[in-house]
Amino acid sequence: MKPENAIEVHNITKKFKVYLDKGRTLKERTLFSGRRKYENREVLRGVSFEVKKGEAIGLIGHNGCGKSTTLKMLTKIMYPDSGTIEMNGRVSSLIELGAGFHPDMSGRENIYINASIFGLTKKEIEERIDDIIEFSELEDFIDNPVRTYSSGMYMRLAFAVAINVDADILLIDEILAVGDVAFQAKCFNRLRQIKSEGTTIVIVSHSLNQIEQICERSIWIHDGLIRLEGSPYDVHPQYMAFMAGNSLAESAAKKKAKDEKAAANAEANGESENTSSEEEKDNKKDAKRWGSKEVVIDKITVVDKEGKERDAFLNSEEINVKISYTNNAKLENSVVGVAIYRDDKVHIYGTNTLIDMSKMLPLKDKGVITLKFDNIPVNAGNYIFDLAFHKPDGFEYDFWRDAFRLHIKNVKAEVGEISIAHSWECEN
Amino acid sequence: MFKRIKEIYEYRTMISSLVKRDLKGRYKGSVLGFLWTFINPLFQLIIYTFVFSIVMHSEVEDYYMFLFVALIPWIFFSTCLAGGTTCITGQKNMVQKIYFPREVLPISFVISQFVNMLLSFIVIFAVMFVMRYKFNPLALLCLIPVMFTEFILALGFTFILSSITVYFQDMQFIMGILTMAWQFLSPVMYSVDRIPAQYQTIYMYVNPMAPIIIAYRDILYYGKVPELITLLTAVGMGVLLFAIGWFTFDRMQRHFVEEM
Structure with missing residues (x-):
């Protein structure tokens, strides 16, 4: 591993067995074992990238392209079928907020539970608890049971814990849409601060805007492979154009089929008509x-x-x-x-x-x-x-x-x- | 292996806070709260006393005590067998989203059940004191290794069963039945002397709970130090099953998330 890198991912692949009819019970497993059909779905087909220390990167792509799977493997909750992932430093993930919260316990007690799940020791939590409470803006409610919290308060508390877990590498999945606008801005500022302290950040998000605000680099994953990598400013327009093109292509295909049908009908009626190609010109996409x-x-x-x-x-x-x-x-x-x-x-x-x-x-x-x-x-x-x-x-x-x-x-x-x-x- | 232990140790706060959450959370909202931990076994004992001294008179002297000193450890073990199956699948959200050593979940489940057992033992000791049972300090000292052995045995089984349940959900229901059968195959409600002599050896070496329960009863009911062979058998089987359990768990945990 190169010393300047925080993460090195070498050629990782991952296959899932997708059961068309998943049998979990004994009867299904034994009696119908031959009948249970599954497809092997290749979610990742050889992805490699490196992240330098202190760098922030965003993973983008449409649903099911493999970006969340990649993040899960970085988090070590899944393992690749082949290829290696090397990480250098303490990893913390902001993937699930409020894990382990017990509704009947106070906000303070839940901070201890939640933070301990992120791997903090009691001493470390005690050092941070004031910061966490202050960040959550819940000073007056911190000793009330969390079931009395509004959903906004709940998420604020959860986010406050997650963001105050010190890490060398921070993995984030679609969670920055927390609380009101002011709190979101606060979260973003905190993320920037964390970044400026030298933490490496990997974000998975559908919000390109969020990625543009934090990341120097975007990696666009498409069908289990990296399609494009570079500055968000360059990658995102192409990604957006591709996505728009995709949906246009889809509707165009549908329209074509419809037109052909109509043409066939028209021909049967002894008429014929040339459709102009103006629309196609329109569909020509501009990456900007x-x-x-x-x-x-x-x-x-x-x-x-x-x-x-x-x-x-x-x-x-x-x-x-x-x-x-x-x-x-x-x-x-x-x-x-x-x-x-x-x-x-x-x-x-x-x-x-x-x-x-x-x-x-x-x-x-x-x-x-x-x-x-x-x-x-x-x-x-x-x-x-x-x-x-x-x-x-x-x-x-x-x-x-x-x-x-x-x-x-x-x-x-x-x-x-x-x-x-x-x-x-x-x-x- | 050593690295793994070190990592689990680093997550000790998570273990303790999960145990605390379980113990405190269980009776949260109830009026008597934590007192229920003592009321439950106490009333159990009162009911057994009533049933076995008045309704179904047994020839064993103080049968309720005879039963109770074995039943409390058995309940700990059987809860681990039946309830422990779901300790991974029950925390699906956490397991699917956050990294932590997966061993943490079975460990904290077993610890929290173990603490419950210890609290029940306070009731046992209180009753023994009131009933003027004789306390044998040397025998009581033996309680520590016996409890420890039962703990690692229960943990071993919980490791195996919780990981199997991820792949095969029927396990939790199967264990419900098996646990009931197992109770009758263990010397909980009867003395081991009731087993025909020619089966006694096999009875002792096939059922890892047999020597443990015998040891508990020797210490608490008879007030004597258990035989060395009983202790050694218990420890041997406990360590063996713990090792098998952890090994199984370690092999299976890599694919937990995909299978859930």
């Missing part, structure tokens, strides 16, 4: 853009205070982004979001109308939305903007990665990622 197309962004223009179109601005200048859209599906409203990246793919900022005003914007059939920045107080550089129309749950109508780029200038030679308004004062 995906969505269901119920609302589509037509054009984006960036103008200054005077309404003049520009692509370079000072970081103190007003910037107006005019987004022209077509509302194909006659939707009443939509969430509109924006994300800003520096051209080296550092995520600078992101927001949407839901976060800003907790509402969606009303839509016309065709219209223009103006997004006004009083200024974008970043330091000099090239910045990439993503724009999206989407549902509150994240379902995307039109996601346009790299919708436009701006060059931002700074008259002062400040350093760092952003420019913070400030002043100096001398006291006499």
Whole structure:
């Protein structure tokens, strides 16, 4: 194992016997043993990757692609059929929250049980218990039985324990959607802090957004093999396009079958018609853009205070982004979001109308939305903007990665990622 | 092997908190709470006394005590046999999602049953004291290895049965029946003298619980040090079954998650 690596996975494979009719009882096992059919399903067909110490990676892929199985093998609750997994350091997994909680016991007692299941000794738990309680924000309720907790409180307590288990390697599976928005933000900040302390992190999530916020690298697993690996910024658009393409291909195939049937019927009636290939052109996917197309962004223009179109601005200048859209599906409203990246793919900022005003914007059939920045107080550089129309749950109508780029200038030679308004004062 | 023991030791807090959760959680919410741990065996004893001294008079002197000193250890063992089968499958969520040495579950189950037995023994000692039974200190000292042997024997069986149950769920129901049969094949309700002489040797060496129960009764009811051969047989069989049990468990646990 290379000394700079925390995890090395070499060519692991895993097969599951999927019983079509699983017999577990004696009768079924003996009498019908010949009749019990099963399929060997290869979940992983040779996956290898390395994770450096302190690195955060995300595993993505559609359901059943093998990403959770991979994580389970990293956790050692399953073992590969062939291949090896080497890990260097103490491993902790945030896969199941609140394991071992007893409803009749107090929050405090449950912290002890839950933390001990993560392998902490009594002494270690005692060192952490104040942090855990503080993180959970349940100081006033900590000695009440957890059955009296709301589900949000329950999850907060569970997450507080899990996140305070020190580890060299942290494995996380789809659990970051805990509690209210404020608590989620807190969890994320804590994760970032953990990462900055040098912990290696592996995340499995369907939320690409979460992965983009934490991970330097994404591994896309498809049908038991690694399909693509690289920066989330590069991998995710291709993954999204692939997923969209898949569903388009599926519906296209269905449509084709339908058309053929119709054509056959038409032919029988002595008519024939050529369907245009325009639709196919439409289906040609753009790796930087995906969505269901119920609302589509037509054009984006960036103008200054005077309404003049520009692509370079000072970081103190007003910037107006005019987004022209077509509302194909006659939707009443939509969430509109924006994300800003520096051209080296550092995520600078992101927001949407839901976060800003907790509402969606009303839509016309065709219209223009103006997004006004009083200024974008970043330091000099090239910045990439993503724009999206989407549902509150994240379902995307039109996601346009790299919708436009701006060059931002700074008259002062400040350093760092952003420019913070400030002043100096001398006291006499 | 040594690494495994070390790892289980590192999870000692998990074992103790699972035991605590089981013991405290069981009577949580009830008015008498933890007192039930003592009330249960006490009333059991009262009922046996009533039945066997008044209704079904037995020729054995103080039959209720004769029975009780064997029954309490037997209940510990049989709970491990029958209830222990599900100690892995019952914690499905935990086993499927979190890594910990799987041995932790059977170990904490058996410990919690063992603690229950010890608490019942407090009742036995209290009754013995009130009834002015003679305490033989040397014999009582023998109670420690006997209890220890029964513990590792029960753990060995729980290892085997809990791992088999993951693959074959009928095991839990089969054990319900087998345990009942086993009780009648063990000298719990009768003295070992009742077994025909020509079968006594085989009786002693086939049933690992026979020497253990005989030893308990010698110590507590007769107030004498058990024969060395009884003790050695008990220890020998206990260690053997513990080793077999752990070995079986270790081989089978790798595929627990897939089979559940």
